[in-house]
Amino acid sequence: MRKRATAKQVAEAAGVSKWTVIRAFTPGASITEESKRKVLETAAALNYTPNLLARSLATNTTGQVAVFVDDFANPQKLPFLESLTEKLQAAGLVVMLININNHFDHVNALLHADQRQVDAIILFGTAFRDETLTDLQLGNGMPPMFVLARDSQIEGVPAVVCDAELALREIVDHLHAKGYKRPGFMSGAAALSTALRRRQHFAEFWAEKGVTDIALLFAEKYSAPAGAASIRRYLSETAAQDRVDVLMCENDILAIGAMDEIRGKFGLRVPEDIAIVGFDNYELGGSFAYGLTTYEQPRNEMVDVVLKMIKGKIEPETITLPGRLIVRRSA
């Protein structure tokens, strides 16, 4: 489509061989200051920059990392994407953002990323089914894969996640200390392993406090309207005296949706009638309107770890990082 200056053209203009031009652009190559200066000058004049495409073909490494995302409803994705792009770019990598929704077949997306020769694939909070990956004969030519902010049960695909056990223990301890006695849990998508883990730990630690009856609510997806619909169903079907006194939602966006419904449609108070806890520490959850008690994922640290694995600086293995309980008014 466009025409760019090539190393060969620069070489001719500068009166050297094209390999000298290459060397001028290769850090640490053996070349005289004189030659280098001359090359760089004419290169600037001709508007020449190395063609990274050709370089990738020759070196068999592209510096591109595919980031798969399948759910754009959770605003939490945005700061993660910011951290990902910033840190990867600082490491000389660039993010290929790939939307994996229902319209776009997962296997095709993986093959496509592979065809583009990406250096790595990050499954960022996606609802990938394990079979999708195992079908592809991992390790057999596919780029290294990593799961970010979700569990992975797949052999050879390490995950980097917030420590769910620690998180739920702190949350339950806090709720118990506050005197709540009738807990409930709202899941966003029961099929996901992460969902089950958080819910399991929630139940497990309440059981340690002697509370075994946990109300279970389900939202169709991770969005405010889905959270609202879920709590609406629950409140409509449950008599006032049977209701939970505290509801933990699997993430902040569900919690916000639930809170709005509780206060707006049912005229109940948070936390007096029902206390609410979220997960993620989405910025607006901390606003005056919500004052949401939540748990912060160590975003930057998680991205750092994934980056190190991609760069081969640490062994690729599943790692859990501690987050931080954020107590506000809602619980």
Added chain:
Amino acid sequence: MRKRATAKQVAEAAGVSKWTVIRAFTPGASITEESKRKVLETAAALNYTPNLLARSLATNTTGQVAVFVDDFANPQKLPFLESLTEKLQAAGLVVMLININNHFDHVNALLHADQRQVDAIILFGTAFRDETLTDLQLGNGMPPMFVLARDSQIEGVPAVVCDAELALREIVDHLHAKGYKRPGFMSGAAALSTALRRRQHFAEFWAEKGVTDIALLFAEKYSAPAGAASIRRYLSETAAQDRVDVLMCENDILAIGAMDEIRGKFGLRVPEDIAIVGFDNYELGGSFAYGLTTYEQPRNEMVDVVLKMIKGKIEPETITLPGRLIVRRSA
């Protein structure tokens, strides 16, 4: 880094020439059913897929589009990114997400995208200074560029934006009809041309109603805390009887920050004491907690237009699309 099967290897295994292999993967190429079947079979056995990198080098077109973003605080970016990735992918293109913040020099980012041979560059809501672009001698080897969701005054760089004149006219008409008499406007970043346009139109249409005294507020950036800080400064410095009765914020995230501050810290009511209007129609603005009156940008249509320009289906020129006034409780 990894090893992939090549067309040559498949050719040897299938007992044909490598060009026959290529043809088997080229839609509409002349090849016998027999050969094609044989090639595809052995290709599947060897796990071969065409190397898009090599193809790009040969065809001089990568199918990659760089999307520049410099501000991840506005949750509005997320649905836009969803729309961008989905529509571009459906058109056979893939998004390179490039974070342009203060740590990353704008010119370098442009050159980097150029070096990667992207087919186009989308400046998505970025605060690019015009000089940054003109310095780069546009059209002189750089990929075609488009500005999305911001104005562009740059020759040869078309913009696709929501029609600000129409939007502000509808908004001011609505506010005037509601009986508000003392309007104010909060800008997110005075240097940006879009900011000025919205503010200008706001003032212009109020002037038509005979109101020439518009209070001007400034937020340091587009974020809820910045919006809160701005209104806090204003309310602290302005006596109750001198205050605005309606405040239009340049976008929803500023509006939400302002609303929280007004109600949470100052104990004032929205809209009774101060009415609030935003811009963008961010999902949570429509929640019970905020009930924000706002203006919806035609996201999907805007992305469609940019895509058509990239694909060369329509002439690249600045286009403004009509949005939609969303009236809720806040004004």
Added chain:
DNA sequence: TTGTACGCGTTATCAT
């Protein structure tokens, strides 16, 4: 330090 073959995997074009 500098110059020369050759290879990376594909596409375009021509000859068979």
Added chain:
DNA sequence: ATGATAACGCGTACAA
């Protein structure tokens, strides 16, 4: 329909 040659722009290995 198939095979062969050249070209895309750069990197590596080796020779001068």
